[in-house]
Amino acid sequence: MNHVLCGLAANAALPSELVDRLIEIADADIAADLARRADLSHAQALALASRVEESAAWLAYEGRLTVADIDPVAQPDAALALLCEGVDSPEWARLFAADPVFERREKLAACSGLPSDVVETLAADTDVRVVAELALGTTPEVAARLAGHPHAEVRRAAAVNQATPPPLLAALLTGEGLPPVLRCLVCDHEETAFVHDPQCPRDEWGPLPGNFCEGTHESAVHEIQRRALENPATPTDAVLRFVNHPSLRLRWALAARSDLPSEAYGQLAMDPHDGVRADLAGNPAIDDALIRTLAGDGGHDVRRRLAHNPSVPLDVLIRLAGTAKIGTTLLPRIAAASPAEVEKLAQSPEPAARMLVAQRRDLPAGIRDALATDPDAKVLKSVASHPGLSERQLRAMVDRHGVRVIAQVAANPDATSALLEDLTRHEPPVQKAFREIARHRNATGPALRNCLAVRQARPLATGHPALPPQVIAELLTDTDWQVAEAAAANPSLPLAVMSDLVPRL
Template sequence: MNHPLCGLAANAALPAELLDRLIAVADADVAADLARRPDLSRAQAVALATRGAECAVPLAYQGRLTAADIDPATQPQAALALLDEAVGSPDWTRLFAVDPVVEHREKLASCPGLPSDVVETLAADPDLRVVVELALWTTPEVAAGLAGHPHSEVRRAVAVNEATPPAVLAALLTGEGLPPAERCLVCDREETPFVHDPQCPRLDCDLRPGASCDGSHESTTHDIWQAALGNPATPTEAVVGFADHPSALLRSALAARPGLPPQVCRRLAVDPAPVVRADLAGNPAIDEALIRVLAGDGGDDVRRGLAHNPRVPLDVLTGLAGTGKIGAALPPRIAAASPAEVEALAQSPNPAARMLVARRRDLPAGVRDALATDPDAKVVKSVAAHPGLSDTQLRAMVRRHGDQVVAEIAANPVATPELLEDLVRREPPVRKVFREVARHRRASAAALIGGLADERARPVAAGHPALPPRVVVELLTDADPQVVEAAAANPALPLAVMSDLVP
């Protein structure tokens, strides 16, 4: 890979004449980067499309190419991308439906709006992969017909397809009204009974770990049930019986479904598998009584799921935040808190409650300022990136809590260049500060240069437009290819150097 040219291909300051020169010499990697440029002219996009599928396909998906620009015989992937966007020539569908390249027929099968005769051809394709792909994406009517396909892998794809009619999804769970499946991937390849070793040493084997068949295609049947349980179009009455199924994977898929009856939720709340209880904990279908029961669960995943349930009561949520790790994301219940609830949380004697509300970035000024002076470092850490804080407030937070909050302050979008410079110069250094400064839009040259010593910040800082041109040029010879590519993509790179880089 030519890292300088790949970086240059993404450089927003690259002039049109150099862009034309780069297109003319681009290899696959450079062409792929060029295809992501928003400033390509139509002529440049058409010229770039001839460099290979790596760039023609994304250009087609971006709407930069039309059917008139593409020859399906020489650029089949780009033609299929246009068909996938429903802007390709209808004549191409019949061409690809009988294409000797299986991957082309498989891609066609996922495209929308196919003519009925093409769909019929694909549904009868001799290669199972094509029929499976059709089943995943096709219309309700075609999916209903494929639900009775002799191969269970096609039925599994039908169970995944959210366009499949609810009655058909229910039938896939019960088997009622469908002929028994005749084959699966296991008995296609092995003598039954057979159980695939999860640690299979065969390099050419692509059976799923644990796949098995004793003549009843049991592992694929399990996969069909799991897919149908995860499909929101499957009727609730068809899934509730799985609450007592021996498979924890199936009970877990059930537990995550919206609209479960209360009695099913209560059954799943005492499931012996933590993964089932964790999926249930995040389900908005559970009521307050069950939420409070699950709050006493010792599983970290259960408590984390519960903390991000939009229906969790605030007192339960603050209790969870005070006793376990619930993640850094703003919980939905905190995001939806009313002004009165925000005020109450900010004044709570419980630091966990104050910490949670401090994560909001739309706090009233008075609440925000009070949290910025909170005696608890975790609360201050949560509010530190609030864009309404002043330089004076941010510096006061640094003085009070030091290294506990400096990384979050460096991430504040309105932190001044002078403050960022001071944070970079702290001794001993806080490495995360360098990484935050490297991506900060207000970082000065001095702050960026100070952070170049950090190996994780260096590739980011190398692309920052505030970096002095002489430093950017020096970084083109760096030992780290990521740094070189970032420097070549830096709009501060002198024009003469850009020109020298292009062959």
């Protein structure tokens, strides 16, 4: 791969004539960047599709090519891309429904709005992968038929499809009213009885590691049930019998459903597996009493997931903030807090409460400024990147808490050029701050030069348009390919250098 030419192909400042020259020499890697250019003309798109066959599909997805531009026989991937994008071409659909290459029939089966005769052809395909792909997104009428397909993979796909009629989804859970499953991926590939070693390195299409079949397609039927339990269209009454099922995976599939009665959620809250309780903790449908119960759960990830639940009461959330690993993120309940709640949180004696509300970026100026003087460093880290803070306020944060807040101050969109330069000279240096400065809109040449000395910030700084053109040109030969590619993609790269980089035929 020529990383410099790939970077140049993505350079927004590349003149049209140099785009033409790149098209003339493009390989698949260069073409991938050219196809994403916002300024690519229709004529250039046609030339690129002619030069690099696979680029036709990329250009079709980008909307740069139309039905009139594509020969479905010579450019099948591009034609399928347009079909997947909703282009109405029954002739193309019929052509691909009979294509000997199953991958093309499979891709066609994923398209919506196909003619009814094409759907019938795909539903009767001899390759189960094609029929399963159709079942994933087809209409209720076709999904209802495919729910009784003899192959388990097709039934699994129908169990995923939310358009499958609810009575059929319920039947997929129990098998009642459906003909028996005759084939599965295990017995398609192996003689039964067979257990697929969980450590098996094989990666071809077939049974997943750990799957088994002793003649009744046990793993496949289990997977059909799991998918139906996860499907929100499956009737509530049908799924309740699985709340105490011996299979962990089936119980786990219920934890995120929003339609269970409180008694069922209560049973799941006592599940011995942390993963079930963690998914339940993040479920907005659980009630206040259960939330408070789960707040004391010491299982892995339970309290963190509970903190992200939009229904969690504020008093519970404040307690969780002191014990759960929430991270620096705006939690849904905080984002939905009323103005009165925001004010109460900002004035709370608990630093955790002030830290949570400081993550909001729509705070009234008075509350924002009060939090900017908070004595607790965790609160300042949360508020430091809030827009509207002055240079004086940001510098005061650095003076008080130094390395604990520098990265967040550097991420503030209103940080001045002078402040960013000073932050690059801070002792001791803060690695994350250099990455923030390297992508900051107000970064200057001197600040960016300092960022070049930090390995993780170097590619970002190289791509910044404020970096001096001479420095950008020098970085084209950097030993780090990411740096060289970023230099070539920098819109401040001199035009003469761009021209010299593109070979002439």
